[in-house]
Amino acid sequence: MSRHAHGQPAGLTRNQALVHRALAEAEGPLSAYTILDRLRGEGLRAPLQVYRALEKLVERGLVHRLESLNAFVACSHPETAVHDATAFAICDKCGTVSELADARLARRLATLAGEAGYTLDRSTVELRGLCRACRPAAG
Numbered sequence: 001m002s003r004h005a006h007g008q009p010a011g012l013t014r015n016q017a018l019v020h021r022a023l024a025e026a027e028g029p030l031s032a033y034t035i036l037d038r039l040r041g042e043g044l045r046a047p048l049q050v051y052r053a054l055e056k057l058v059e060r061g062l063v064h065r066l067e068s069l070n071a072f073v074a075c076s077h078p079e080t081a082v083h084d085a086t087a088f089a090i091c092d093k094c095g096t097v098s099e100l101a102d103a104r105l106a107r108r109l110a111t112l113a114g115e116a117g118y119t120l121d122r123s124t125v126e127l128r129g130l131c132r133a134c135r136p137a138a139g
Protein backbone atom coordinates (compact mmCIF):
# COMPACT_ATOMS: atom_id res chain seq x y z
CA MET A 1 0.00 0.00 0.00
CA SER A 2 1.49 3.30 -1.01
CA ARG A 3 1.22 6.31 1.22
CA HIS A 4 -0.89 7.91 -1.52
CA ALA A 5 -3.91 5.73 -0.99
CA HIS A 6 -6.40 7.97 -2.74
CA GLY A 7 -5.26 6.74 -6.16
CA GLN A 8 -5.28 8.46 -9.50
CA PRO A 9 -7.63 11.39 -10.13
CA ALA A 10 -10.25 10.82 -12.83
CA GLY A 11 -10.25 12.37 -16.26
CA LEU A 12 -6.52 12.63 -16.89
CA THR A 13 -4.85 11.95 -20.21
CA ARG A 14 -2.20 9.23 -20.22
CA ASN A 15 0.65 11.75 -20.02
CA GLN A 16 -1.05 13.70 -17.25
CA ALA A 17 -1.61 10.48 -15.30
CA LEU A 18 2.04 9.47 -15.73
CA VAL A 19 3.33 12.85 -14.63
CA HIS A 20 0.95 12.94 -11.67
CA ARG A 21 2.01 9.46 -10.56
CA ALA A 22 5.70 10.34 -10.88
CA LEU A 23 5.15 13.32 -8.56
CA ALA A 24 2.90 11.43 -6.15
CA GLU A 25 5.53 8.71 -5.77
CA ALA A 26 8.46 11.11 -5.46
CA GLU A 27 10.15 11.78 -2.14
CA GLY A 28 10.15 15.51 -2.76
CA PRO A 29 9.71 18.15 -5.44
CA LEU A 30 10.81 17.26 -8.98
CA SER A 31 11.90 19.49 -11.84
CA ALA A 32 10.26 19.02 -15.23
CA TYR A 33 13.47 17.46 -16.52
CA THR A 34 13.67 14.97 -13.67
CA ILE A 35 10.06 14.01 -14.40
CA LEU A 36 10.97 13.54 -18.06
CA ASP A 37 13.94 11.36 -17.09
CA ARG A 38 11.74 9.17 -14.92
CA LEU A 39 9.13 8.77 -17.66
CA ARG A 40 11.41 7.98 -20.60
CA GLY A 41 10.66 4.31 -20.06
CA GLU A 42 6.97 5.13 -20.48
CA GLY A 43 7.56 6.66 -23.89
CA LEU A 44 7.76 10.35 -23.02
CA ARG A 45 10.49 11.95 -25.04
CA ALA A 46 9.90 15.69 -25.30
CA PRO A 47 10.02 18.27 -22.52
CA LEU A 48 6.91 19.83 -24.08
CA GLN A 49 4.89 16.67 -23.30
CA VAL A 50 5.82 17.04 -19.64
CA TYR A 51 5.23 20.81 -19.59
CA ARG A 52 1.77 20.45 -21.16
CA ALA A 53 0.79 17.76 -18.66
CA LEU A 54 2.13 19.85 -15.76
CA GLU A 55 0.22 22.91 -16.93
CA LYS A 56 -3.10 21.00 -16.88
CA LEU A 57 -2.33 19.36 -13.54
CA VAL A 58 -1.48 22.74 -11.98
CA GLU A 59 -4.70 24.22 -13.43
CA ARG A 60 -6.68 21.46 -11.75
CA GLY A 61 -4.92 21.97 -8.44
CA LEU A 62 -3.51 18.44 -8.48
CA VAL A 63 0.06 19.66 -8.71
CA HIS A 64 1.72 22.81 -7.39
CA ARG A 65 4.65 24.69 -8.80
CA LEU A 66 7.33 25.82 -6.35
CA GLU A 67 8.86 28.89 -7.89
CA SER A 68 11.86 29.10 -5.62
CA LEU A 69 12.89 25.53 -6.49
CA ASN A 70 11.68 25.60 -10.08
CA ALA A 71 10.05 22.28 -9.28
CA PHE A 72 6.67 20.62 -8.87
CA VAL A 73 4.93 18.65 -6.12
CA ALA A 74 1.73 16.63 -6.08
CA CYS A 75 -1.01 18.28 -4.02
CA SER A 76 -1.18 16.56 -0.66
CA HIS A 77 -4.94 17.04 -0.21
CA PRO A 78 -6.53 17.50 -3.63
CA GLU A 79 -9.98 16.41 -2.43
CA THR A 80 -10.34 19.11 0.19
CA ALA A 81 -7.96 21.88 -0.68
CA VAL A 82 -9.00 25.42 -1.37
CA HIS A 83 -6.19 26.69 -3.54
CA ASP A 84 -6.79 30.45 -3.57
CA ALA A 85 -3.67 30.59 -1.48
CA THR A 86 -1.32 27.69 -1.01
CA ALA A 87 1.58 27.74 1.40
CA PHE A 88 4.57 25.44 1.46
CA ALA A 89 7.23 24.97 4.10
CA ILE A 90 10.45 23.90 2.40
CA CYS A 91 13.47 22.54 4.25
CA ASP A 92 16.69 24.11 2.95
CA LYS A 93 18.73 21.12 4.04
CA CYS A 94 16.85 17.96 3.07
CA GLY A 95 14.32 19.42 0.65
CA THR A 96 11.27 18.12 2.49
CA VAL A 97 8.16 20.03 1.48
CA SER A 98 4.96 20.33 3.51
CA GLU A 99 1.80 21.78 2.02
CA LEU A 100 -0.03 23.99 4.48
CA ALA A 101 -3.65 25.02 4.15
CA ASP A 102 -4.89 28.03 6.05
CA ALA A 103 -8.11 29.81 5.20
CA ARG A 104 -7.05 32.83 7.28
CA LEU A 105 -3.90 33.22 5.18
CA ALA A 106 -6.00 33.02 2.00
CA ARG A 107 -8.38 35.71 3.30
CA ARG A 108 -5.52 37.93 4.46
CA LEU A 109 -3.75 37.70 1.09
CA ALA A 110 -7.01 38.47 -0.72
CA THR A 111 -7.46 41.52 1.52
CA LEU A 112 -3.89 42.68 0.88
CA ALA A 113 -4.33 42.28 -2.86
CA GLY A 114 -7.65 44.11 -2.69
CA GLU A 115 -6.11 47.02 -0.80
CA ALA A 116 -3.55 47.29 -3.58
CA GLY A 117 -6.33 47.31 -6.16
CA TYR A 118 -6.01 43.71 -7.32
CA THR A 119 -8.30 40.74 -7.27
CA LEU A 120 -6.42 37.68 -6.06
CA ASP A 121 -6.35 34.91 -8.60
CA ARG A 122 -3.91 32.56 -6.92
CA SER A 123 -0.85 32.77 -4.77
CA THR A 124 1.80 30.40 -3.52
CA VAL A 125 3.66 31.28 -0.36
CA GLU A 126 6.98 29.52 0.13
CA LEU A 127 8.40 29.38 3.63
CA ARG A 128 12.08 28.43 3.71
CA GLY A 129 13.83 27.08 6.77
CA LEU A 130 14.83 23.85 8.48
CA CYS A 131 12.44 20.99 9.19
CA ARG A 132 12.24 19.34 12.58
CA ALA A 133 14.60 16.52 11.55
CA CYS A 134 17.29 18.90 10.25
CA ARG A 135 17.14 21.46 13.04
CA PRO A 136 19.98 21.13 15.52
CA ALA A 137 18.71 19.95 18.89
CA ALA A 138 18.13 22.81 21.32
CA GLY A 139 20.57 23.26 24.15
Ligand SMILES: [Zn+2]
Pocket residue numbers: 061064075076077078081083086099
Ligand atom coordinates in the same frame (compact mmCIF):
# COMPACT_ATOMS: atom_id res chain seq x y z
ZN1 LIG B 1 -2.72 21.49 -2.77
Ligand SMILES: [Zn+2]
Pocket residue numbers: 091092093094095096130131132133134135
Ligand atom coordinates in the same frame (compact mmCIF):
# COMPACT_ATOMS: atom_id res chain seq x y z
ZN1 LIG C 1 15.03 18.86 6.60
